[in-house]
Amino acid sequence: MTAMPTALPSLASALRDGSRAEHEAAEGSAFMAELLAGALNEDAYRDYLLRLRTVYTALEDAVRSRAGDPLVAAVHDPGLERLATIDADLAHWAPGTDPALAAGAVDSPAARAYAERLAECAHGWGGLLVAHHYTRYLGDLSGGQAIGQVLDRSFDLDGAGLSFYAFEAVPKPKPYKDAYRSRLDALGLGPEDVERAVAEVRAAFLLNQALFAELGRNLPAYRRPAA
16 A cells, blocks of 8 residues: 655644743733733833844844845745834834934843844754744734733824834735635745744744733833823
8 A cells, every 4th residue: 555645744833832831921921911911111112122122133234135045035025014103113112213223222131032032043954944933023013902902901002103014015914814824834844844843933032021021020110090
């Protein structure tokens, strides 16, 4: 009897399921919990946004530098890039400041470590950058949308300062995310490479946990006065 060929593992499912614990830990951080509860002030979000600027500068530089890699090319989409939207939002949350200078002046070991990891991935196997691309952008198109809605209500923004969550190139997130996951699965990675990618997604969520923990150490100053 001829043996049936072994199906290749679903990369999208492996990335989701293999990093579930780390993902939930990042989402459940004290800083994120209080941000989603509308309990934090403008300074908290400004400081978060400044750290994100460091992260996305590194991520988008790395992805563009490897755009010719077949793995990276499968997910690379300039329409997802967030750096310009972060700068637009900082004009609202930190008016009168130069976003690059302001982000560079933030003493954030967590943001620097995240950026350094991304820079290292730019010189390695393309699947590592795919893992970070997946973690950040699919997160922005998923749970990130809830953060934007909470901020809009909490600060009565009417959309101001929330460009980061508005993907003009993605009018309908669900079909886009479904197509993105299909592109991941079409990469045809073998089991060992799938596990390498899963391990890097876990690392990405740990870097996010560290960033939230760093912000969390300043929660007493970030909390809004009780009504």
